[in-house]
Amino acid sequence: MIATRALLLRATPYRDSDLVVDLLTAAHGRLAALARGARKSRRRFGGVLDYFNLLHVELGRGRGALGSLGSVELLGSWEVLRTDVDAYCTGSHLLDLARLGTREGDAAPELFRLLLGGLDALQRGAHPASLARVFQVQALARLGYAPVARHCPGCGVALGVAAAGRGVVLCRGCAEPTAAVLSAGAVRTLQAAAELPQERLGALRLPPALAAEVVPFLDAALELALGRRPNSVASLPGFGRIDPPPRGLVP
Numbered sequence: 331m332i333a334t335r336a337l338l339l340r341a342t343p344y345r346d347s348d349l350v351v352d353l354l355t356a357a358h359g360r361l362a363a364l365a366r367g368a369r370k371s372r373r374r375f376g377g378v379l380d381y382f383n384l385l386h387v388e389l390g391r392g393r394g395a396l397g398s399l400g401s402v403e404l405l406g407s408w409e410v411l412r413t414d415v416d417a418y419c420t421g422s423h424l425l426d427l428a429r430l431g432t433r434e435g436d437a438a439p440e441l442f443r444l445l446l447g448g449l450d451a452l453q454r455g456a457h458p459a460s461l462a463r464v465f466q467v468q469a470l471a472r473l474g475y476a477p478v479a480r481h482c483p484g485c486g487v488a489l490g491v492a493a494a495g496r497g498v499v500l501c502r503g504c505a506e507p508t509a510a511v512l513s514a515g516a517v518r519t520l521q522a523a524a525e526l527p528q529e530r531l532g533a534l535r536l537p538p539a540l541a542a543e544v545v546p547f548l549d550a551a552l553e554l555a556l557g558r559r560p561n562s563v564a565s566l567p568g569f570g571r572i573d574p575p576p577r578g579l580v581p
Contacts, residue, residue, distance in 0.1 A: 331388060331389070331390055331391075332355075332361070332387075332388070333387070333388045334355045334386070334387065335355065335356065335385065335387075336354060336355045336361070336387045337354045337383075337384065337385070337425070337442075337446075338379065338380065338425075339352040339353065339354050339425050339426075339428055340352040340429055341379070343369060346369075346370070347366075347369045347370035347371075348364055348365060348367065348369060349364075349369055350362060350363070350364055351364075351365050351368075351399060352429055353385075353387065353389075354428050354429070354432065354441075354442055354445065355438075356437070356438065356442040356443070357437055357439070358435060359432050359433060359434065359435055359436040359437055359438040360433065360435075360438070361389060361434060361435075362395060362396050363398060363399040364399065365379060366398070366399075375399075375402040376402060376403075378404040379402050381411075381421075381425065382407060382411045382449065383406070383407045384404075384406040384407065384446070385402055385403065385404060385405060386403040386405055387399060387400075388401045395434060408421065408449045409453075410452065410453050411449065411452055411453065414458075415567075416458040416459070417452045417453075419565040419566060419567060420452060420459070420461060420462045420566060421448075421449060422562055422565070423562040423563065423566055424445055424449065424465055426560050427466065427560060427562075428445050428469075430556045430558070430560060431469060431472075431555075431556060440472045441469065441472050443528060444468055444469060444472060447528035448461060448465045448531055451531040451532030452532070454532060456531065456532025456533075457532070457536075458566075459536070459541070459568055459569045460532075460534055460535050460536040460541075460569070462566050463541070463544060463545065463548055464534050466551075467523040467548065468523070468531075470497075470548075470551055470552070470555055475497060476524070477497060477498055477524075477547070477548070478498070478517065478520040478521055478524055479499075479521075479524075480521060482499075482500055482504055484500050484501065484504030485503065485504055487503075489501060489517050491514050491517070492505070492511075492517050493505030493506075493510065493512060494510040494511075494547045495509060497550065497551040497554040499512060499517060510543075510547070512543055513540075513543060516540050516543040519536060519540050519544060520544060520547075522534055536569060549563060
């Protein structure tokens with residue numbers, strides 16, 4: 331039996347009344363479990379087995395790699411993500427990256443904490459488009475694909491105006507001649523995104539001009555690191571909206 335905090339990453343219908351759920355936990359990474367009767371009656375799990383809820387779950391061993399979901403308790407929720415379209419699309423992208431970037435049974439404490447921080451930031455009113463890209467930078471680093479540093483990983487020179495290498499920022503001398511150029515402002519933006527503490531993930535707002543440089547680079551880095559382009563990228567909001575008022579986590 332496993333008892334742990336968890337976030338629902340994906341729910342897939344199975345047979346007439348069941349769900350196969352992918353859950354992210356800190357100590358056990360991504361876990362797949364069968365939630366019996368979850369589609370037939372919301373009372374089976376108290377109506378709390380849903381996206382953007384922080385859960386306490388108990389899972390028993392099942393057949394093969396698929397466990398059996400026992401009890402589910404609600405610890406908290408990010409209600410704003412269910413009522414704001416941009417926040418919902420961005421939150422769904424965060425869950426998608428966590429699912430694609432983890433393997434079953436591998437501990438993922440840093441990514442779990444990062445996901446909590448990203449959802450908290452959206453709940454407090456962070457600019458969704460900017461938050462998505464900050465999260466991407468930090469998630470890539472936690473998966474071992476840090477896209478940017480203070481110095482070129484090829485030669486060690488301090489990065490100013492730079493170029494987009496294969497998923498990493500390089501100096502112009504180390505990059506391929508055809509690599510896309512990144513302005514010094516875009517490089518500083520990526521560096522700032524990489525260094526933000528979890529409690530300030532929503533503090534960085536990307537201006538549209540810099541976002542136009544940063545977004546294609548991060549999309550390419552994600553595809554390289556994950557082996558595919560996440561479908562949720564297509565639903566991410568743009569950079570032309572006004573920040574919503576700050577809000578808090580609902581206990």
